[in-house]
Amino acid sequence: ARYADGTGLFADCPSGPASGGARAQRAGVVLEAACARVGWAYRRLEPPPAVVAGNLRWLAGYRHPRYRRTPGLQAAVAEAFAVPRPLFEGAASVGDPLQVLPAIYHALWSGQLVTGLDEPLHGGSLVGVPAGGGPGRGSEAGIDMLGGE
Known part of the structure; x- marks a missing residue:
C-alpha cells in the first residue's frame, strides 16, 4: 500500500x-x-x-468494473445517496433494484459510496457518499464506514 505522502507499507x-x-x-x-x-x-x-469480513467478501464479488454499468447509472446512484438513506430505498429510487444493486455494491466496494460494515449488510443499511463526495479514505484497515472515524 502507499500512504498519501508516497511512502510504502507492507501490510x-x-x-x-x-x-x-x-x-x-x-x-x-x-x-x-x-x-x-x-x-x-x-x-x-x-x-x-467476522461480520466485517463477511461484508467485504460479499462486496468483493462486485469489484469488477463491469458492475459500474453505465455512466448515467453511476451518476444516478451517487445522486440517490447524496443524503444517506437505506440501501433498498435508494436502489428503488434509481430504478429496478435487480439492475441497480450491482452498481451500488460496486460503488460501495470502490469507495464511491460508504456504509457501516460492522453489522450485516441488508436492505436497511444506511448508505451515503463519503465526506467530500470523492472516493472514501477509510480507516487503517481500509474500511469506509458511514459515520465512522
Missing part, C-alpha cells in the same frame, strides 16, 4: 488470530527487516471481525 494480513505462531513471527521479523532496507513500513494487521 501482513493473517487469515485468523491463531495465524501468529513462531514461524509467522520469524517471518515477520524477516519481512520487517526487508521492508526497512527499501524504506517501507511493515505492519502486521489484526484480521477483521
